[in-house]
Amino acid sequence: MHHANHYYGHSHVLARYCGLAQRAAPRIHGYLQHGWNIGDGLADDHEFVTGTPVFLWSERTRRRAWSMGRRELYVVGAPFAYLLAMASPPAAGREGTIWYPFHGWEGQHVVGDHGRLIDQIRATEPGPVTICLYWQEFQSRRLRRRYERAGFRVVCHGYRGGWWRDLDPGFLDRQLGELRRHARVAANRLTSAIFYGVLAGCEPAVYGDPMLLERDAGAHGGHARIRRQWAELHGERVDPALAREAAVAELGADRLVPPAELRHLFGWHA
Amino acid sequence: MKPLFIGGEMAGWSDLDGVRGPGPARGASLAALLRAAVPPGGRVLLAGPHDPALVGALPAARLTLLVRGVRDAEALSALPGVTVCCGGLDKLVAEPPFDTVVALDGVARLSSMECDEFAWGEAFEMLVAALRPGGRLLLGMPNALGVDRLVAPPTEPGDGDWAPAGEYDPTRPAGLTRARARLAAAGLGVDAVYAAYPSPTAPSALLGEAILADDAVTGFVAATLGRSFAPPGVQPARVGPGPGRPRPVGWAAVLTEPGGLARQALRQGLAGALAPGWMVVARRASRDRSAGLPGAIVDGRRLDHDPVRGWVGEDGAAVPPGRTLEDLLMVAASRRELGSVRALLARWQRGMAAGVPADQVVVTADGTFVALAPAREPGAALGKLAATLVRGGLADAWPAQAGAADLAVTLAAVAGAAADARAAGVLAVDGLVAERDRLARALAAARAKAAWYERTLADRESALAEARRVAELLSASWPAKAGMAFVGGVRLARRRARAVLRRVRPRV
Numbered sequence: 001m002h003h004a005n006h007y008y009g010h011s012h013v014l015a016r017y018c019g020l021a022q023r024a025a026p027r028i029h030g031y032l033q034h035g036w037n038i039g040d041g042l043a044d045d046h047e048f049v050t051g052t053p054v055f056l057w058s059e060r061t062r063r064r065a066w067s068m069g070r071r072e073l074y075v076v077g078a079p080f081a082y083l084l085a086m087a088s089p090p091a092a093g094r095e096g097t098i099w100y101p102f103h104g105w106e107g108q109h110v111v112g113d114h115g116r117l118i119d120q121i122r123a124t125e126p127g128p129v130t131i132c133l134y135w136q137e138f139q140s141r142r143l144r145r146r147y148e149r150a151g152f153r154v155v156c157h158g159y160r161g162g163w164w165r166d167l168d169p170g171f172l173d174r175q176l177g178e179l180r181r182h183a184r185v186a187a188n189r190l191t192s193a194i195f196y197g198v199l200a201g202c203e204p205a206v207y208g209d210p211m212l213l214e215r216d217a218g219a220h221g222g223h224a225r226i227r228r229q230w231a232e233l234h235g236e237r238v239d240p241a242l243a244r245e246a247a248v249a250e251l252g253a254d255r256l257v258p259p260a261e262l263r264h265l266f267g268w269h270a
Numbered sequence: 271m272k273p274l275f276i277g278g279e280m281a282g283w284s285d286l287d288g289v290r291g292p293g294p295a296r297g298a299s300l301a302a303l304l305r306a307a308v309p310p311g312g313r314v315l316l317a318g319p320h321d322p323a324l325v326g327a328l329p330a331a332r333l334t335l336l337v338r339g340v341r342d343a344e345a346l347s348a349l350p351g352v353t354v355c356c357g358g359l360d361k362l363v364a365e366p367p368f369d370t371v372v373a374l375d376g377v378a379r380l381s382s383m384e385c386d387e388f389a390w391g392e393a394f395e396m397l398v399a400a401l402r403p404g405g406r407l408l409l410g411m412p413n414a415l416g417v418d419r420l421v422a423p424p425t426e427p428g429d430g431d432w433a434p435a436g437e438y439d440p441t442r443p444a445g446l447t448r449a450r451a452r453l454a455a456a457g458l459g460v461d462a463v464y465a466a467y468p469s470p471t472a473p474s475a476l477l478g479e480a481i482l483a484d485d486a487v488t489g490f491v492a493a494t495l496g497r498s499f500a501p502p503g504v505q506p507a508r509v510g511p512g513p514g515r516p517r518p519v520g521w522a523a524v525l526t527e528p529g530g531l532a533r534q535a536l537r538q539g540l541a542g543a544l545a546p547g548w549m550v551v552a553r554r555a556s557r558d559r560s561a562g563l564p565g566a567i568v569d570g571r572r573l574d575h576d577p578v579r580g581w582v583g584e585d586g587a588a589v590p591p592g593r594t595l596e597d598l599l600m601v602a603a604s605r606r607e608l609g610s611v612r613a614l615l616a617r618w619q620r621g622m623a624a625g626v627p628a629d630q631v632v633v634t635a636d637g638t639f640v641a642l643a644p645a646r647e648p649g650a651a652l653g654k655l656a657a658t659l660v661r662g663g664l665a666d667a668w669p670a671q672a673g674a675a676d677l678a679v680t681l682a683a684v685a686g687a688a689a690d691a692r693a694a695g696v697l698a699v700d701g702l703v704a705e706r707d708r709l710a711r712a713l714a715a716a717r718a719k720a721a722w723y724e725r726t727l728a729d730r731e732s733a734l735a736e737a738r739r740v741a742e743l744l745s746a747s748w749p750a751k752a753g754m755a756f757v758g759g760v761r762l763a764r765r766r767a768r769a770v771l772r773r774v775r776p777r778v
Contacts, residue, residue, distance in 0.1 A: 038281075063383035066432035067283060067290070221281035221340070228275055229384065 003163045004046055005032040010079040012169035017082045018259045018268060029267030033057050033078075036192040036250055038229070039220040040065035055265065058252045074265060077252030080196045083172050085256060090180040090201065096128035097121075097184040098202070099152075100193040101137070102211050113209060114143065117188065118150045120208045124236050128153070130182065132193070135159050176200055190226050190233055198240075198247035206234045271353065273343035278358030278382035283339035285319035285379055286346075290429040292471045295374035295410060296321035298570025299476050300549075303464070304328050304372065306564050306572060307408055307551050312369030315400055317359060318379050320372070325349055331370070336362060338382040358382040359396050367402035374549065375471060376410040379430070387433045391441025398456050401554050407458060409550045411449060412470040416546035417532045421524040423699065446548060458552040462563045463542075467532065468498040470547025476567040480575060482542050487581050489593040489632040492536055493642045494568050496529035496629045526700040530661065533629070590640040596628035596658060603664045611667075612684055619687035624648040628655045649690040653678040656691070661701070673708060 005011050005028045015026045030053035033041040041061040042048055054070060056062050057078040065073050099121055101114070121129055130153045137143050138156035147154045157175045161167040175196065179185060185197025188208035198204050210223055227234060232242045248254050257265065286294045301324055308314060310329035317336040322345075325333065333352045336359065337343050343356035355362060359380040373380070377393035388396070394409075401407055413419070414437035427434060443449040450460055465482060466473035475498045481491060535544040551563060564572040565581065572584045581589035595618060602610040618624060618639065623631050625645030632640045656678035659665055665673075668680045678691035697705060746754065 060384060063387075063432040067280070067383050067429050069429050225281055229277065 002028075002031050002046065004034050004043065006167050007034045007160050008079075009161075009167065009169040009171040009173075010034060012167075013079045013083050013172055014262065014266070015268070017086055018263045018266075020263075020268060026266075026268060028055070029053065030055050030072075030074075030265075032076075033061070036078075036195060037061075037220075038064075038226060040068045040070050042070075053265075056252075058250050059255065060249065075252055075255050076262065076265065077256045078192075078195075080172055080176070080192075081199060081251045081253040081256060083176055084199055084253075087176060094181060094183040094201070096130065096182050097125045097186055097205075098130045098132055098178055098182040098197065099125070100132050100185070100187040100191065102187060102189040102191065114146060117208050117211075118147065118152075121152075121186075122150065124205070124207065125184070125186070127183065130155055130178065132157060132178065189223065190230055194233070195247040195250050198243045199251055199253055203240050204233060204238050204243050205236050206238070207236050271347055273340075273347045273354040273356045275340075275343075276355050276357035277361040278338065278385040279340050279343070279356040280338050280382050280384060281340050283383075284341040284345075285337065285339050285430075286321070286342045291379070292469070294319035294321045294324075295471050296324065297472045297474060299473055299567045300324055300374055301327035302564070302567045302570050302572055303374075303408070303476060303549060303551075306562070306567075307406065307462075308370050308372065309406065312405075313366075314370045314372065315362075315365075315368040317362075317371065317373045317397065317400075318375040318377075320374060322346060322349060324374075325352065334365065334368070336380070338379065358385040359388065359393055360385060362396075362400065365400065368400055368405060369402055370406045370408070371397050371401045372408045373397055374408060374410040376412055376547075378412070378436075383432055387435070389435065389441040390439050390443075394441075394452070394456070398458065398554070403554050405554050406461075407550075407552045407554070409552070410466070410470055410547060411550060412547045413545055415544065416470070417467075417528050417535060417544050418469055418546040420544070421526050421528045421531060421698070423523060423525060446543065449548070449550065453550065453552050457554060457556070459555050459557050459559070460550060460552050461560045462551040464549040464551075464566070465542045465545035466547040466549050467495055467545060468528065473547065473549075474498045474569055476549055476564075477541070477545075478563075478565045479542060481566045481573065481581060482536075483539075484575075484581070486591040487589050488536065489591075489597065490581075490589050490642065491541070492533045492594050492597065493630050493632060495532040495536060495541065497643060499527075499529035499532065524698045526698045527661075529629075530658070590632040590634050590638075590642075592632045592634040592640075594629050595623075595631040595633050595639065596655065598633055599628060599655065600658070600662055600664065603659060603667050604662070606667060608667065615681060615685035616687075619648060619652070619682070619685035624687070625651055627651045629658070647690075648687065649678070649682075649692050652681050652685075652687075652691040656681055657701075660704070672712070673705065 010032060011026055011028055014028075014032075020026060031042065031046075031048065032055045034043070036057070037043075041056040042054065042065075051072070053072045053074060054065065055074050055076045056065065057075070059075050062073045062075050101117060129151075131147045132155050133144065133147075135156050135158065138154070144154050155178060157178070158168040158171040160171070175193075179197050179200040179202055182197075182202055184205060185194055185200075185202035186205040186207070187194050188206070189210045190206050194204050194206060221229075230246060232239060233246060263269070283290075285291055288294070295318070304324060304327045308328055308331070310331065312331055313334065314328060314331045315334045315336065316325065316328075319337060319342065320335070325335070325346075335346050335349075335352055335354045337346060337354070337356055338358065340356055343354050346352065347354045355365075359377075377388070377390055377397070380393050380396075381387045397407065397409070443452040446463060450463075453460055462478055464476035464478055467475045467477070475494045477491065477494070481487065484491075532541065532544070535541045553559060565575045566573040573581050573589060574584075576582045579588050580591060583589065595614065599611060599614055602608075602614065618628065618631065621639060623639045623641045623645065625648045626641040626643055628651065630641065630643035632642060634640060653674065656665075656674040659667075659677060660674045665677055668677065668684070675692055682688075682691040743751065
């Protein structure tokens with residue numbers, strides 16, 4: 001229903017899980033959470049029509065959304081968790097760190113010093129470093145070169161897509177592939193990518209200038225709340241067991257829905 | 271002092287504002303309970319949403335408040351000399367044990383949506399663990415089958431009910447008896463249990479087991495229960511006809527009038543079991559020690575039992591023994607002792623208590639009327655009594671078939687009072703159903719009457735026509751009579767001739 005359901009190839013991954021073989025993005029009858037957040041799971045800038053079912057990643061997000069007056073909330077888990085459930089076992093051999101500098105999304109502007117971040121990454125990471133940039137930043141030749149000159153490999157998982165254009169069904173597959181090549185996943189803010197990495201078997205780290213958005217309203221407690229509530233996931237070294245527990249809960253990896261039920265929930269009738 | 275964020279705090283949430291829930295534990299009666307039951311000095315934990323006014327009621331102590339909403343924590347941290355912790359109860363483990371733990375709101379709102387939901391038993395264990403040996407616990411327990419729930423129409427879950435285990439929680443003790451056993455198993459002695467009316471969060475009456483069981487003051491207790499649901503001067507919530515369509519009565523959003531149901535429970539010895547909630551005062555010690563605790567608290571005023579004077583208020587005034595005037599009237603009316611009813615009504619309506627509802631008047635053994643509520647309009651008091659008589663199936667003791675309003679007028683006449691009697695209060699759903707049935711009967715009777723009038727009228731009309739013909743015949747002169755007979759004969763002949771022609775030439 002909503003174009004955001006197809007971001008990062010989410011709807012395609014779920015269609016594959018449900019055994020639907022189709023090229024076009026299948027229409028989900030409802031609104032699918034597309035990123036980890038500390039509010040009601042929905043994006044603030046997206047139009048939301050009351051009476052539309054909402055498919056959320058985690059039980060905690062469902063409780064929070066309920067308290068904010070939302071109803072018709074169903075926990076299905078994150079599409080990435082489904083991808084991992086379908087994926088074949090990883091090839092042996094992980095090396096280095098995949099590092100996600102926090103990105104703004106279309107229309108947002110991040111303020112921060114990439115130079116200082118590069119120094120900090122160099123000083124912290126023991127092995128080779130891969131920098132994963134958001135497509136917007138990846139297009140900036142200057143920024144890409146800056147990271148490359150520091151001796152890092154620079155990649156991009158692909159387009160997010162929007163309004164049914166530039167959809168990228170292979171986005172999450174590429175991300176999973178990259179995560180599985182690395183021993184560590186790191187970022188300067190706790191984001192979906194960190195949870196994905198932990199679920200894919202990486203040891204996480206969150207450090208460095210969080211590069212706050214220019215006009216970060218601090219909704220739902222903002223970055224300060226994330227630091228407080230998930231304090232155990234911040235730092236250059238993080239307890240992998242605690243991180244795994246948090247990732248499973250936040251991505252709803254323990255609450256995946258069987259294909260037949262998911263087809264029914266999404267209104268996908270063969 | 272700034273609040274301590276201990277983990278699990280809920281951003282943007284408030285339990286104190288009452289917008290997305292029933293509001294905090296509050297009221298003068300709970301304040302009186304805290305004054306009586308919390309020993310002065312020592313460290314006190316107030317867990318869950320409590321009205322800031324209750325904090326002021328606590329004796330001087332080192333006070334720690336635990337709330338889950340960030341907005342509440344910020345508001346409470348303005349109070350002088352308190353430590354405010356914001357988050358889930360499970361995150362409070364680092365604190366050393368407290369001398370007193372107060373959770374008057376119960377345990378349901380100690381869980382945060384940011385943490386796993388605790389079952390009743392888990393939260394209870396955590397509260398007990400926070401208590402030092404010998405320390406006192408004040409715990410509120412809502413009753414899933416209390417009078418307030420029994421009268422409630424189906425309701426939608428609110429924003430605070432994201433995972434309402436409620437009555438299906440297997441760790442929650444089922445009823446008071448099992449609650450006592452659960453407390454004993456946790457190493458707690460129960461010092462007192464109070465039935466809380468009219469709601470577990472804002473009770474105006476806290477009634478101990480002794481006063482509920484005391485027959486001598488049953489009138490006072492009945493009046494207290496009734497008044498708790500309908501405090502004088504407070505209009506019950508009305509639903510129904512909007513401002514554009516004025517009607518004499520609206521209807522309340524309840525299935526039946528809760529005060530009436532509570533008094534009924536009292537008559538069956540179930541006022542404790544069906545209370546909307548219970549307040550338990552316990553100690554982490556094997557033996558109970560109820561000394562110093564009030565026998566009851568009504569509208570913020572503590573009552574204690576004196577072996578000589580009976581129940582006495584903190585101001586020294588004795589509780590009037592006896593039954594309510596309403597009870598006495600109902601008994602007399604049900605036995606059709608209309609003489610007694612007349613005498614009682616006359617004394618009431620000609621005395622000082624004329625404007626006090628009959629359920630708020632206690633009649634003592636020597637026949638004195640003691641008013642327990644302020645007097646209002648006598649007409650409304652009669653209307654309220656009429657409604658009770660109708661609900662009790664006693665309306666037909668007098669000719670007043672048009673409902674409570676009609677009966678109220680009759681009662682005024684019986685009392686010999688000049689009161690402008692009228693229906694009072696609002697109709698609950700049961701009253702609406704009864705009123706619908708009464709109107710259906712009244713309509714059927716009116717239709718039968720109309721049909722009978724119709725038949726009678728038809729009979730009368732034909733009799734009248736016949737009489738007119740005779741009268742005309744008798745009153746006319748002789749030539750006129752002959753003329754009328756001739757014209758009649760000609761008309762008859764002409765009709766016959768036409769009939770014959772129609773038969774002979776049918777198509778013309």
